[in-house]
Amino acid sequence: xxxxxxxxxxxxxxxxVSTNLSTIIGANYIDCDVEEPNGFIFLNPSQxxxxxxxxxxxxxxxxxxxxxxxxxxxxxFHALVRTKKDIMLFEKLxxxxxxxxxxxxQGALTFEKREIGIIEEGRYGNLICRRGILNVGEPMAVxxxxxxxxxxxxxxxxxxxxxxxxxxxxxxxxxxxxxxxVTEPSVFGFHDLKMAVQLVRNFHLPFGVIINxxxxxxxxxxxxxxxxxxxxxxAIPYRREAAEAYSSGKMxxxxxxxxxxxxxxxxxxxxxxxxx
Amino acid sequence: xxxxxxxxxxxxxxxxIAMALSELAKDVVKADCDVDAPNLYLFYKxxxxxxxxxxxxxxxxxxxxxxxxxxxxxxxxQFDAIKDGIVNPFKCEGxxxxxxxxxQKAVRLKEEKTADVYITQTNKGIISRAQMEVGSEGSGxxxxxxxxxxxxxxxxxxxxxxxxSPGIGCPVISSITGSDAVLIVTEPTxxxxxxxxxxxxxxxxxxxxxxxxxxxxxxxxxxAGEIGGFCRENDVYVIGxxxxxxxxxxxxxELKPIVHxxxxxxxxxxxxxxxxxxxxxxxxxx
Numbered sequence: 001x002x003x004x005x006x007x008x009x010x011x012x013x014x015x016x017v018s019t020n021l022s023t024i025i026g027a028n029y030i031d032c033d034v035e036e037p038n039g040f041i042f043l044n045p046s047q048x049x050x051x052x053x054x055x056x057x058x059x060x061x062x063x064x065x066x067x068x069x070x071x072x073x074x075x076x077f078h079a080l081v082r083t084k085k086d087i088m089l090f091e092k093l094x095x096x097x098x099x100x101x102x103x104x105x106q107g108a109l110t111f112e113k114r115e116i117g118i119i120e121e122g123r124y125g126n127l128i129c130r131r132g133i134l135n136v137g138e139p140m141a142v143x144x145x146x147x148x149x150x151x152x153x154x155x156x157x158x159x160x161x162x163x164x165x166x167x168x169x170x171x172x173x174x175x176x177x178x179x180x181x182v183t184e185p186s187v188f189g190f191h192d193l194k195m196a197v198q199l200v201r202n203f204h205l206p207f208g209v210i211i212n213x214x215x216x217x218x219x220x221x222x223x224x225x226x227x228x229x230x231x232x233x234x235a236i237p238y239r240r241e242a243a244e245a246y247s248s249g250k251m252x253x254x255x256x257x258x259x260x261x262x263x264x265x266x267x268x269x270x271x272x273x274x275x276x
Numbered sequence: 277x278x279x280x281x282x283x284x285x286x287x288x289x290x291x292x293i294a295m296a297l298s299e300l301a302k303d304v305v306k307a308d309c310d311v312d313a314p315n316l317y318l319f320y321k322x323x324x325x326x327x328x329x330x331x332x333x334x335x336x337x338x339x340x341x342x343x344x345x346x347x348x349x350x351x352x353x354q355f356d357a358i359k360d361g362i363v364n365p366f367k368c369e370g371x372x373x374x375x376x377x378x379x380q381k382a383v384r385l386k387e388e389k390t391a392d393v394y395i396t397q398t399n400k401g402i403i404s405r406a407q408m409e410v411g412s413e414g415s416g417x418x419x420x421x422x423x424x425x426x427x428x429x430x431x432x433x434x435x436x437x438x439x440x441s442p443g444i445g446c447p448v449i450s451s452i453t454g455s456d457a458v459l460i461v462t463e464p465t466x467x468x469x470x471x472x473x474x475x476x477x478x479x480x481x482x483x484x485x486x487x488x489x490x491x492x493x494x495x496x497x498x499x500a501g502e503i504g505g506f507c508r509e510n511d512v513y514v515i516g517x518x519x520x521x522x523x524x525x526x527x528x529x530e531l532k533p534i535v536h537x538x539x540x541x542x543x544x545x546x547x548x549x550x551x552x553x554x555x556x557x558x559x560x561x562x
């Protein structure tokens with residue numbers, strides 16, 4: 001059972017929900033927000049193992065290359081450019097698709113590997129914590145996410161997704177059985193929640209909503225969920241103590257009031273997405 | 277002059293600050309480059325004076341009439357996007373390798389519309405913005421388009437303010453490369469600091485003039501001090517420090533920029549930051 005946690009907008013509390021909930025329900029934690037992975041700050045796992053994420057890039061054998069330029073012509077990502085004296089590679093644009101190799105009549109192209117990020121895995125008690133980290137300056141996060149999600153630990157896995165609704169999130173959702181959308185009751189949060197709802201509906205995933213920074217005066221999210229027949233899994237109120245705990249990298253379930261809230265959410269979660 | 281506001285971490289107040297600065301600048305063109313979660317335009321009533329389709333990528337399409345199920349396309353696909361002769365559009369990266377190996381020429385690439393691109397005229401000037409199709413890719417190219425649209429409506433006397441996206445990946449890289457200055461908005465939390473370090477390294481990597489702004493600096497003084505210290509060590513000027521202020525949430529929900537709340541502490545701090553930014557702009561222009 002893989003549960004994706006997403007939000008539309010950044011800063012709504014995806015990581016707070018994922019990390020705290022994983023300790024309450026005993027789920028493994030997988031941080032797919034590889035551009036800004038923050039979950040390990042809170043879970044602080046031990047016995048970390050590291051593995052490189054590598055991508056393929058073409059190398060041109062200048063002795064064989066006749067500068068016909070077919071490789072550059074076929075490249076959809078403009079990663080290869082023919083100049084008067086050689087074939088230039090913009091390695092960060094390369095998707096490693098091997099189309100250039102297929103069209104090269106001279107067999108002048110071979111592939112090598114380069115690192116674009118790392119995967120880390122550690123333990124928090126019995127739970128497995130994994131995260132991907134994209135190297136600074138690398139534009140493409142998807143290969144890191146794909147590698148991270150290639151093998152899942154057994155049991156329940158919470159997948160902490162990137163913000164937004166673009167390719168990074170889509171790639172994480174490929175592996176999800178259900179989803180939790182975290183939102184906040186503001187005009188921004190609400191606007192972006194609707195985009196996230198559309199995304200999980202495109203994937204036909206069962207899902208529910210958690211309202212973070214809940215404020216009783218603002219019920220726009222509840223009204224919307226009622227109208228759209230969306231399960232509300234819980235509401236997490238804003239308190240200064242919680243914000244302080246978060247800011248210094250502490251889990252908010254260390255505060256009894258929040259522990260209770262998360263236990264309620266866990267109960268509701270089992271009603272909505274039953275698992276063994 | 278192009279000023280890009282980014283954040284490393286989401287939810288730190290990028291849009292609030294980008295908007296406040298746009299209000300304070302007299303002549304300004306805005307570009308909402310947080311294409312995943314575009315919020316800036318929500319504040320303005322305007323008229324879309326131009327709407328275009330944006331084709332951000334391609335996807336493979338198999339013509340079943342010609343397909344003999346030889347599976348050559350599946351074998352060559354590096355992205356596991358083809359299974360039993362069916363293309364998974366979410367996995368397909370549009371590289372076209374499959375089109376090259378199909379003996380029947382049954383596979384072709386089809387351009388994919390990934391966004392609607394708008395130029396919106398408001399009573400406070402032009403906003404260049406986009407609405408991405410949910411689940412689309414290729415936002416880097418889209419951002420290049422949005423910046424180029426914004427430039428059409430500005431000259432050297434008109435400032436362009438870009439509201440960037442969180443993270444360090446392709447949308448952010450496309451938002452900052454070639455920009456005159458970058459303002460990183462951060463918050464004093466452990467995660468804010470970690471993400472700030474990464475996005476600051478990114479700005480350095482691309483050699484862009486970078487400023488920092490610590491938003492809600494008083495929610496954790498110790499953390500704010502750490503961020504300040506980190507900036508000093510790395511020669512990044514903390515151009516503004518903005519206190520936590522409930523009025524900001526009120527301003528978002530009332531869809532009225534924070535600079536119009538006279539008594540707001542955040543407003544006062546942002547105005548001070550704007551003075552500092554202007555001083556820099558003037559110095560650059562001299």
